Amino acid sequence: MGTIKLSLLILLLLVSLLTIFKAPAYYLWLAAVVVSEFPLIFICLTGVLLITGFWIQKYQLASVIIGVLAIVLFVSPIIRAYLISTTLKQNFKAAFESKDTTQDKPFSFLKLFTSSNKTNVSYQSLTYSDDLTLDLYPAQLTGKRPCVIVVHGGSWSSGDSKQLPELNSYLAAKGYNVASINYRLAPKYQAPLALEDVKQAFAYLRRNAEKLNIDTNNFVLLGRSAGAQIALLAAYTQHQQGLKGVIDFYGPADMVWGYSAPASKLVMNSRAVMERYLGGTYKAVPDKYAASSPIEFVNKQTPPTLIIHGDNDVLVSPIHSRKLDEKLQQNGVKHFYLDLPWATHGFDYNINGPGGQLSTCVVERFIDLICQ
Structure with missing residues (x-):
């Protein structure tokens, strides 16, 4: 159970990298659209995996570190969108006076x-x-x-x-x-x-x-x-x-x-x-x-x-x-x-x-x- 959980979290971490790095292949580009614009799906998936089998000690620390890092990356488009939004109106008004x-x-x-x-x-x-x-x-x-x-x-x-x-x-x-x-x-x-x-x-x-x-x-x-x-x-x-x-x-x-x-x-x-x-x-x-x-x-x-x-x-x-x-x-x-x-x-x-x-x-x- 611990091995399966760790493997899935590693996979999600790799997928989360598409929020910060360019996709190297066609199907990964398609995945990047979903990952960056439907982030809540992946945040929930990662969260569920972290909670599931929490009592299992094998690879527990590694699973937590990898899972938390993946969630941070999945959340990053939301945070960056919010930061841009704080000055978007002001910048738009300035551009068009x-x-x-x-x-x-x-x-x-x-x-x-x-x-x-x-x-x-x-x-x-x-x-x-x-x-x-x-x-x-x-x-x-x-x-x-x-x-x-x-x-x-x-x-x-x-x-x-x-x-x-x-x-x-x-x-x-x-x-x-x-x-x-x-x-x-x-x-x-x-x-x-x-x-x-x-x-x-x-x-x-x-x-x-x-x-x-x-x-x-x-x-x-x-x-x-x-x-x-x-x-x-x-x-x-x-x-x-x-x-x-x-x-x-x-x-x-x-x-x-x-x-x-x-x-x-x-x-x-x-x-x-x-x-x-x-x-x-x-x-x-x-x-x-x-x-x-x-x-x-x-x-x-x-x-x-x-x-x-x-x-x-x-x-x-x-x-x-x-x-x-x-x-x-x-x-x-x-x-x-x-x-x-x-x-x-x-x-x-x-x-x-x-x-x-x-x-x-x-x-x-x-x-x-x-x-x-």
């Missing part, structure tokens, strides 16, 4: 116990271009309301508009229309066709604004991962009328640099992913890599930008977001960079997790601020 009259706290321990799909707004699927569809989550407030266009991730070759719907429902409940779009996928369809699909989505939403209750003076783009690259590029190059800002969840902002510093092949063959999307290696089509790098198009007229990235991201390096943050600063563009030290790629899978709460907070405040 704005007032914040909201009473909601950026982070709540009690929310960790709440289901992420507590708010569930029904959507309707609409065809916006040829056979491409979008899922429209209607604003739950009357009158013409702003519209958030969401571009999904998936390495430009997979994923769809159903991805991570909880934030869509949350924003709709707060009074924003949300249009989660599908776009043409690689390798059959390569850049810049996905960018053209975003353009068509804008056109469709404008044409149907009256019946969909969309305020065409208040659009916001939001993208995750590969979708963030598309959203940023659309925001920075298309000059869409009524576009007030763009939200970037862990997106590759510099495709040229990204190709030169690929992710570990144990996690993802990022060079192959980019080659399928752009039609070749950097040596073969260098202009397409530059033309697909949002960072190349930042200037003083660039719309306000919200950047959200985790330092433990092993699919898209946080250096992309740091470089974008620096370029936006150099050009005097209003923006905010939410840097989450423990978070990995896809951390917002749970909007009530430590990272999910903070990102949802700044997304809501950003949209509320720019859509006035």
Whole structure:
């Protein structure tokens, strides 16, 4: 019994290391999302193991030390989220020179116990271009309301508009229309066709604004991962009328640099992913890599930008977001960079997790601020 208990606690300790170290392989990355954003599960598991068989003396001291250390690491994302939350409102206000009259706290321990799909707004699927569809989550407030266009991730070759719907429902409940779009996928369809699909989505939403209750003076783009690259590029190059800002969840902002510093092949063959999307290696089509790098198009007229990235991201390096943050600063563009030290790629899978709460907070405040 003592040996089994010790072995399980050692396993939990190894798993807990994913809260502070980057995952070395694909399936460990998936585990890192769960460990860092659903920490209560692992805290409880470790606690139960510590209590179980407490009367057994064999390996008791070792079990206690290992178990306590594992719990400390599992708790660390919660503690770090709380610490960031204490200055988050102040830092956000300073970045945009704005007032914040909201009473909601950026982070709540009690929310960790709440289901992420507590708010569930029904959507309707609409065809916006040829056979491409979008899922429209209607604003739950009357009158013409702003519209958030969401571009999904998936390495430009997979994923769809159903991805991570909880934030869509949350924003709709707060009074924003949300249009989660599908776009043409690689390798059959390569850049810049996905960018053209975003353009068509804008056109469709404008044409149907009256019946969909969309305020065409208040659009916001939001993208995750590969979708963030598309959203940023659309925001920075298309000059869409009524576009007030763009939200970037862990997106590759510099495709040229990204190709030169690929992710570990144990996690993802990022060079192959980019080659399928752009039609070749950097040596073969260098202009397409530059033309697909949002960072190349930042200037003083660039719309306000919200950047959200985790330092433990092993699919898209946080250096992309740091470089974008620096370029936006150099050009005097209003923006905010939410840097989450423990978070990995896809951390917002749970909007009530430590990272999910903070990102949802700044997304809501950003949209509320720019859509006035």
